[in-house]
Amino acid sequence: MPRPIVATIDISALQHNLAVAKSHAPHAKAWAVVKAQAYGHGLGRAIRAFAEADGLALVEVNYAVQLRELGWTKPILLLEGFFDADDIPVLAQHGLQFAVHCDEQIALLEAAGLDAQTARFDVHLKMNSGMNRLGFKPEVYRAAYERLQKLDCVRSITMITHFANADDPANPDLPLAEQVRRFNAATAGLAGAHSAANSAADLMHADLAYEWVRAGVMLYGGTPGGGTAKEFGLRPAMTLESRIIGVQEIGPGDAVGYGSRFVADKDMKIGIVACGYADGYPRHAPNNTPVIVDGVRTGTIGRVSMDMLTVDLSDIPDAGVGSRVVLWGEELPIDEVAFAAGTIGYELMCALAPRVTVQEKI
Numbered sequence: 001m002p003r004p005i006v007a008t009i010d011i012s013a014l015q016h017n018l019a020v021a022k023s024h025a026p027h028a029k030a031w032a033v034v035k036a037q038a039y040g041h042g043l044g045r046a047i048r049a050f051a052e053a054d055g056l057a058l059v060e061v062n063y064a065v066q067l068r069e070l071g072w073t074k075p076i077l078l079l080e081g082f083f084d085a086d087d088i089p090v091l092a093q094h095g096l097q098f099a100v101h102c103d104e105q106i107a108l109l110e111a112a113g114l115d116a117q118t119a120r121f122d123v124h125l126k127m128n129s130g131m132n133r134l135g136f137k138p139e140v141y142r143a144a145y146e147r148l149q150k151l152d153c154v155r156s157i158t159m160i161t162h163f164a165n166a167d168d169p170a171n172p173d174l175p176l177a178e179q180v181r182r183f184n185a186a187t188a189g190l191a192g193a194h195s196a197a198n199s200a201a202d203l204m205h206a207d208l209a210y211e212w213v214r215a216g217v218m219l220y221g222g223t224p225g226g227g228t229a230k231e232f233g234l235r236p237a238m239t240l241e242s243r244i245i246g247v248q249e250i251g252p253g254d255a256v257g258y259g260s261r262f263v264a265d266k267d268m269k270i271g272i273v274a275c276g277y278a279d280g281y282p283r284h285a286p287n288n289t290p291v292i293v294d295g296v297r298t299g300t301i302g303r304v305s306m307d308m309l310t311v312d313l314s315d316i317p318d319a320g321v322g323s324r325v326v327l328w329g330e331e332l333p334i335d336e337v338a339f340a341a342g343t344i345g346y347e348l349m350c351a352l353a354p355r356v357t358v359q360e361k362i
Ligand SMILES: *Cc1c(COP(=O)(O)O)cnc(C)c1O
Pocket: 033, 035, 079, 162, 197, 198, 199, 200, 214, 215, 216, 217, 218, 224
């Protein structure tokens, strides 16, 4: 029998969540963001579940090629653009759209000297509207646009930016409205479509859908913040479960696990679960991070180790070796586990380790 840890990916939940994304932006087209192997859910599954998306967006050039090989014929967008001159022929060969966010990328395109017979690129010119990650500042944006426009190999230019605080629009350090103002001002009068909305903007700011939204975490049933996934009508797409593989009875003064971080102050029954940080469970999860055993909610105790973690079974007398443990998913929102562990649902789904068996539910 294989080790009992299994991640179940619910294809109908992925489809449902894409429909939610589209319903919030009915007049826009939707990129389904599938970077990091579809946030840990698998590219092959993403292709099937997101057949209704207008395109797939990601950051890995090799995975973009893989999407073509798997049969995806609709648009594909590389959100960080290309990384090297050697990537440019790959973009042309596979019809990949790509972001352009810095002068170095434009210089590489110019140096490639491609004519319109060789390549017809749909380029997404990225503006740094305040996040200070990738992109051209508003004051040099127009010059970059004009430079791209001169290239024979560029067929269209979409104007894109990314929001830092779509889930927290009044953030005093960078209000959402200020990023929007800069984006609108610097793109005024330029021909082309616009794209800015991530999941948070899609769900909470319908006016920022422009022509294309870029939905990521919401497709997987994670909340981007600003409310719970359930409040947004999203369904969890990944359920991670395992089983209890050992039980210990301990008493006052007995310590559990590496570093003896947990010391019992009473008689307790504890269960050892076949799930550790090498499966993608966060090692920094504190005592009492929620888990569900045989349908009953309890918490972790002691340090998470590589292949195991420990849970309190004191109030679940019938639980024992073989009991089903849900780490996150259908009965336990991934964001709740993430919050307890001081991270976000995004990180947990992306960290699902290759050794975990994955099964599908249609
Ligand atoms: C990851 C990403 C998105 C999707 O963000 P979510 O918060 O997961 O919806 C959108 N746009 C860009 C540029 C991204 O890198």
